[in-house]
Amino acid sequence: MKQNLSLLIAALTFSAMQAGAQSSSAKIGAASSTNTSTSKIEDLKKPTEKLKDVDDEITDARLRATLGSKSKWSFKSAFTYSGGSLQEPGSSVRPSYRFNPDKEEMAKLSGTVGVNVRITDRDNLSFGTGLAIIDPFHGNITANAKNYANGAKGKEMGRYNVATPYLGWSRGYKAVGLQMTSGVTASYYTSEATTKRGYFANLGLSQVVLGNFGTTKWNGGLSFSLSKDFYGNSMTDEKFAAQYNAGDADRDDLVGGVYPFLQYSFNDRYSFRTVFGYGEFVKSERSSDIVQAEPYQSIGIGISLTRDIYMYPNVQFTPKDIRDDRTNVGLTTNLNLF
Secondary structure (H helix, E strand, C coil): CHHHHHHHHHHHHHHHHHHHCCCCCCCCCCCCHHHHHHHHHHHHCCHHHCCCCHHHCCCCHHHHHHHCCCCCEEEEEEEEEECCCCCCCCCCEEECCCCCCCCEEECEEEEEEEEEEECCCCEEEEEEEEEEEECCCCCCCCCCEEECCCCCCCEEECCEEEEEEEEEEEEEEEECCEEEEEEEEEEECCCHHHHCCCEEEEEEEEEEEEEECCCCCEEEEEEEEEEEEEECCCCCCHHHHHHHHCCCCCCEEEEEEEEEEEEEECCCCEEEEEEEECEEEEEECCCCCEEECCCEEEEEEEEEEECCEEEEEEEEECCCCCCCCCEEEEEEEEEEEC
16 A cells, blocks of 8 residues: 555656746746757747736646646646555545545546547647546556445445546636636446446536635635436436336436635645535435535545646535544645646
8 A cells, every 4th residue: 555655646747847947037838858848849939829817817736736737738637546545545446525425436536538629828628538547556457346334245336437527627826806717527337337327418517716814824715516418318227227217216417515614825836725515415316306415525635736737635524423434535636747
């Protein structure tokens, strides 16, 4: 476990060193010394043809990283590692800290990888796919993973899953003195576990609003999200279909929430960050009721390795039952290259 974590940290550090070596005075689209021709082309453009610097309006490290690189074309990824509890952070199994405490899941690294295109001063278009790796720090990484969650008894399961391509638009800007990002993402479900239950596609909307608290190092804001699932005509998962037809199972229709967050900047690289997931709501397909999901909160340290690499190691827990064995340790990373 320690060896694999060391390798992961070394890889991230190497990426950060590469990204940090880029000249901060280069025009948009100029990367390193191996991209000199691109820099010259950008310099020959008329002033009105050059993209403005979005960093003049978006100064928050996390928001910058979520928008993507300032280059015309770049690699864009976002990953979340969901690990064990504070009691056993290196465990292959993580507890369900928000819902049924008897339901466990395997540790997982999941997220998206794709290409980002900067289409205007403030707008980005990205496309790519989802990627998940089950229990990435235990066992033979090239072989199937073994499921040690409740009742699974070490049954083998696929370790890798590349599925659900997406197309997204995002915009970073400043309005009424506040930093803002807006986004729309359309995803097409291709994971077998999802399509067997009849899920077809998803449309997601997001909005982040951030403001500074006077001249202090504190800032904070609100993150809004809303997603809508769409379904196909059939369910090939016979067990789920039987439960669905009997009224014992349902599918998500709408999921939305308002997530206040608070940050304190120690310096340009490190900050304290906490997110209050108390206002998340779910509506199922066959019900008009809107149900509040179990509240959660995350507390961690934001680390801006470079302008394009941001990490947020954190601990998640439910305020209704704060126990070290009912927590999740996690790491959220935004990694943009080129």
